[in-house]
Amino acid sequence: ACKTKNVITIDIGGTSADISVIQNGELRIKNPRDTEVASLPVLVPMIDIDAIGAGGGSIAYIDPGGAFRVGPRSAGADPGPACYDKGGTEPAVTDAQVVLGRLDPEHFLGGDLTIDAKLSHKAIEEHIAKPLGLSVTDAALGILKVINNNMALAINGNSVAKGIDPRNFSLMGFGGAGPLHAVALAEMIFAKDVVAPLHPGITAAMGLLITDLQYEFTRSVLLIANRATDAEFKDANRIIEELKAQARQQLLADGIPASKHRFTAIAECRYVGQGFELRAAMPQQPLSKKNVGTVIKSFYDHHRQVYGHAFEDQPVEIITLRVVGSAAVETLKLPVLRKGNRKNPAAAKLYTRPTIFDDGKSVATPRFDRGKLLAGDTITGPALIVQHNSTTLVPPSYSAHVLAHGDIRIAKR
The missing domain is CATH 3.30.1490 (Dna Ligase; domain 1)
Known part of the structure; x- marks a missing residue:
């Protein structure tokens, strides 16, 4: 739908990040000799996907040697990040996003799941900020820098190390957490732009339904x-x-x-x-x-x-x-959106709140309802585009353009 043949994909969920490459519209296949399931050789053709322990539930901690680490240990969905208020006390990546104002409590999972920002603040302060002598904001930014570096290294391992130049590729971030991390990751691997698919949280499931x-x-x-x-x-x-x-x-x-x-x-x-x-x-x-x-x-x-x-x-x-x-199986027919061609459409704007970006600065940042965006609409960063199963981050100096089927392309202005 985004008419892009060269794509690096990263599916970031709660526990893992799954990375793959599409080149000239073709998926890369692993040699059967190299295929494994649960670390056991299976000797069957599989798509070349690398998985690492990085996601919204990845726990941030100080290891016995005093190093600041994030993941692969995860809070999972139960108890989940501290902000879920299900008994989890260790800070997770999601807690860092909450502290930085990138996830709003009333719109988390479309408002179906209530989160407590105070618990995120407390967990990061106790487990990371105080031990390292940092402010809670700097500790939260540090959590994201560590997890993003982990993912960028894994992306390079599946692309650069295999002869792929990311400068000629778009980065597609999906899964519930993908669009929050996508721009930062694209900057780190020098991808040409970012694509946030129409339904990030269920993109993998949609792909399964239309796979030949x-x-x-x-x-x-x-x-x-x-x-x-x-x-x-x-x-x-x-x-x-x-x-x-x-x-x-x-x-x-x-x-x-x-x-x-x-x-x-x-x-x-x-x-x-x-x-x-x-x-x-x-x-x-x-x-x-x-x-x-x-x-x-x-x-x-x-x-x-x-x-x-x-x-x-x-x-x-x-x-x-x-x-x-x-x-070929019967493909999923994605509807074409009505054309809007608007800039920062007021009809889709929800409200404005302070949000902290990677430079540590707090900026008044508007929120837009993705369901009210039309084809051709442009959102100038800083902005957050919210929907039920994901939130898309558009940093300052970036713009987001809505494509015909609702996918969003994000590029530097």
């Missing part, structure tokens, strides 16, 4: 692409057709008509003697001496992106043939 049905089938081979014989290519093409037949049978068993089937062939390649492989795109036509160069070039390009170099004078070994069988 997909199966993958593989067969091990051993083929030196640069010097394969016609007989070897014939054998590889036979294997690909057999894998397509398996995928077709599975899709038909799921009740998907043949007209909706899509098949993509992938070669998993490496340099001869390497201990790991990378995916390379295969041509639509049967593999042959005439077109195998496209596979080799795809491998070189992928290797160069991931590792910064490619040895184009070295032979390439295909060790696995993979067929992806997929079918």
Whole structure:
């Protein structure tokens, strides 16, 4: 909906932050050899998502060595942050947001959950501010700096460390806490702008509902692409057709008509003697001496992106043939908003309150009801855009622009 093909995503909830990269509109897939669930190898294709212990419930504390830390220990939803008044006494990231005036008690979870700002203040004062000789405000800012640094390092690990330049990417922050942290994170990783999706708190669930049905089938081979014989290519093409037949049978068993089937062939390649492989795109036509160069070039390009170099004078070994069988499911139809093209629309403004930003300054900051914003509306920071399942922070010197389907793009003015 935001018409952006290069996106770094971060889903920040209460306990964890999940990070992934979409490049040229395609999700990055992990090598099955590297996939784990609960630290156990599962050897199945999975989207390349990294998770760290960072979220609204992450607890701030002073460790036995005197270091100021935030997470991975979490208050969870019960007892939750101190402000929930459910018995939690340790300060969490959410408490820092409350102390800084970025979460208003009457609009937290659309007013369905009452929070107590005094409890946030008390928890931060007792556990962080007094032990470190800081004001409560500086301690709250410190909590956010630590947690944001933790997340920025994890984002770089999933992007820069894998050959992705964040300067060419938008950062999409979602989950309940994502839009509160997104601009600060974008500044730290040098992303070009920020996207706050229409429903941040349920974006992951919406994605699940519109994800294509997909199966993958593989067969091990051993083929030196640069010097394969016609007989070897014939054998590889036979294997690909057999894998397509398996995928077709599975899709038909799921009740998907043949007209909706899509098949993509992938070669998993490496340099001869390497201990790991990378995916390379295969041509639509049967593999042959005439077109195998496209596979080799795809491998070189992928290797160069991931590792910064490619040895184009070295032979390439295909060790696995993979067929992806997929079918498009009925997609969620997002309504197009009525056009407003207004600047700081009074009809959407709720009230103005002091809010402390990352420079430590308190600024009178208007709140806007996201549900009353229209396509083309522009909000100039500082501002908070509130909705039931999230709050979007627009710092000073930034502007937020409402897109056709209600997503918000935030960029420096």
